[in-house]
Each structure stands twice: as structure tokens, then as C-alpha cells.
Amino acid sequence: MPTEMLQNTADGLALGSSYALLALGFTLVFGVLRRVNLAYGASVLVGLYLAVWAHQAFQVSALLLAPIVVLTTVAAGAYVERLCFAPHVKRAAVTSMAASFVVWMQLEESATLLLPQHTQAFPSPFEFAPVVVGPVTLSLELILALICAAVSALALWALLYRSRYGLAVRAMIDNRQAAACVGVNVTRLSAEIFALASAVGGITGYLIVTIHGQVTPMFAMWATLKGILAAMLGGLGSFSGAVAGGLLLGLLESHSQSLLGPQYRELCGYVLLFVMLGLYPVGLSGLWRHPHAGAC
Numbered sequence: 001m002p003t004e005m006l007q008n009t010a011d012g013l014a015l016g017s018s019y020a021l022l023a024l025g026f027t028l029v030f031g032v033l034r035r036v037n038l039a040y041g042a043s044v045l046v047g048l049y050l051a052v053w054a055h056q057a058f059q060v061s062a063l064l065l066a067p068i069v070v071l072t073t074v075a076a077g078a079y080v081e082r083l084c085f086a087p088h089v090k091r092a093a094v095t096s097m098a099a100s101f102v103v104w105m106q107l108e109e110s111a112t113l114l115l116p117q118h119t120q121a122f123p124s125p126f127e128f129a130p131v132v133v134g135p136v137t138l139s140l141e142l143i144l145a146l147i148c149a150a151v152s153a154l155a156l157w158a159l160l161y162r163s164r165y166g167l168a169v170r171a172m173i174d175n176r177q178a179a180a181c182v183g184v185n186v187t188r189l190s191a192e193i194f195a196l197a198s199a200v201g202g203i204t205g206y207l208i209v210t211i212h213g214q215v216t217p218m219f220a221m222w223a224t225l226k227g228i229l230a231a232m233l234g235g236l237g238s239f240s241g242a243v244a245g246g247l248l249l250g251l252l253e254s255h256s257q258s259l260l261g262p263q264y265r266e267l268c269g270y271v272l273l274f275v276m277l278g279l280y281p282v283g284l285s286g287l288w289r290h291p292h293a294g295a296c
Contacts, residue, residue: 014146020250021204023245024152026242030237033085033190035085040077040223040224041221044201047068048122051065051072066206074195108217122213124213152203172184172186245284
């Protein structure tokens with residue numbers, strides 16, 4: 001039993017790290033624009049499908065697929081930002097959200113037209129045996145996911161809290177009009193943050209599909225729901241909350257699958273969100289964040 005618990009915990013942390021990165025993507029956009037991007041998962045899906053197409057058509061190596069995924073996701077994210085968010089900055093948030101839902105369908109259909117087959121194999125950059133550390137066994141893909149998630153989260157934290165660029169971002173979060181008055185180009189900064197969130201999504205998508213070895217059109221909905229769920233558990237707009245929410249969700253799913261079976265895995269996450277919103281409506285970040293603190 002202790003060995004199984006350790007293995008489930010290790011798997012949960014690896015899975016939760018990918019959820020945390022997805023939640024960070026939503027948090028960056030929501031923190032700056034106060035908008036939810038429903039096309040987030042679909043943007044990543046386009047990047048993954050184009051990478052699969054490049055691999056099938058030109059035998060591009062698995063490692064080179066990573067920049068293809070990230071760059072294509074950033075391009076798809078820019079398309080979403082220009083079409084759904086930039087024109088509606090001064091309108092109700094539901095306008096941008098509804099527009100992003102429509103573009104979600106558009107991007108998903110475009111990806112499936114590129115590769116009509118439902119399930120697409122995705123090559124792994126590693127062909128080595130799993131790493132065994134005591135009673136715990138981890139594949140190199142899971143180890144890569146943990147390392148990349150940690151490095152990405154630390155890099156984002158340093159950018160937001162230890163640089164002049166991050167100071168401008170946080171100034172815009174606190175008061176968009178005041179930031180513009182002191183020389184911050186809020187339009188360009190919003191687009192840059194959107195691109196950064198898309199890049200994080202591309203990295204996360206690549207890590208996830210290398211673990212599973214395949215990708216389907218359902219990835220768009222899966223990534224969107226997992227990202228929003230983890231972000232809401234941690235507290236929408238909170239950087240630390242996104243990380244905590246993602247890790248908690250990963251641990252919960254891993255242990256609940258072991259104890260209750262795979263059919264209850266998804267249900268447990270939504271039950272936890274229901275309980276969390278009842279006890280702490282602002283999410284886990286409400287346990288340590290000052291009530292008047294800004295987002296991110």
C-alpha cells in the first residue's frame with residue numbers, strides 16, 4: 001500500500017504539473033484582460049495537428065515537433081486575440097467569451113480537415129526504459145513534464161515579479177487606464193501576454209501528447225476544461241493559485257482512480273470544485289492572498 005501510494009503521488013504530481021501549466025495560460029489572459037479564452041485548447045490542438053502532419057509528410061523528428069507546436073499555437077492564439085479580444089476590450093466579457101467559443105469550433109474543424117482520422121499517433125522523443133527511483137517508476141516523458149513545468153512556472157514568476165516588464169503587466173492589471181497614462185502600451189502588452197499564454201499552452205500540449213502517445217480532436221475540450229478547472233480551484237487570476245490548483249487536481253485524480261476506479265476520476269475533480277467554491281469562492285489563493293491584492 002505505501003508503495004502504491006508513492007507511485008500514485010508521483011504520477012499525480014506529474015499529471016498535475018501539466019494541469020498547472022494549462023491553468024497558468026488561463027490565468028495570464030484572465031489576469032490581464034479579465035476575459036476567459038474558451039479557444040485556448042483549440043489553439044493548442046491546431047499546433048499539435050500541424051506537428052503530426054509535418055511528421056507524417058516530411059518525417060520531422062519528435063524533438064523538432066516541439067517548436068512547431070509552440071509556434072503554431074502562438075499563431076493560432078494571435079488569431080484568436082485579434083478576432084475575439086482586441087475588438088471587444090471595452091465591451092462585456094461575455095462578448096469575447098462567446099466569440100472565442102465560435103473560433104474554438106472553427107479551429108477544431110480546421111484541424112480535423114487537415115487530418116481526418118480521429119486518432120493520430122504522436123511520436124515520443126525518448127525511446128529509453130522508465131526511470132526507477134526506489135519503489136517509484138516514472139517514464140522519461142513524465143520526468144520531462146515535471147522539469148518543464150517547474151522551469152516554465154519559475155520563468156513566468158521571474159518575468160512577472162522580478163522584471164520591469166512584469167511591473168508594467170501588474171500595473172495594467174491594477175488599473176488599465178492609469179498604466180496607459182504613464183506610458184504603458186496596453187494594447188501591445190495585452191497581445192504579448194496572450195502570445196505568452198499561447199506559448200505555455202503549446203509547451204503543455206506537446207508534453208501531454210508525448211506522455212499519451214496520441215492526440216484526438218477531443219484534446220481541445222479536455223485541455224480547456226482541465227485548465228479552467230485547475231484555475232478555478234486555485235483562484236482565477238492567481239499565479240500561485242494556478243500552480244496549487246493544478247497540482248491538487250492531478251493528485252486527486254491519480255489517487256481517486258486508484259481507490260475508486262477510472263469511472264469516478266473526473267467526477268471527483270468537479271465535486272472538489274463544488275466544495276471549494278462553497279467554502280472559498282476565490283479558490284485556494286484565498287487562503288494566503290490578501291483580500292485586496294491584485295490578480296497574478
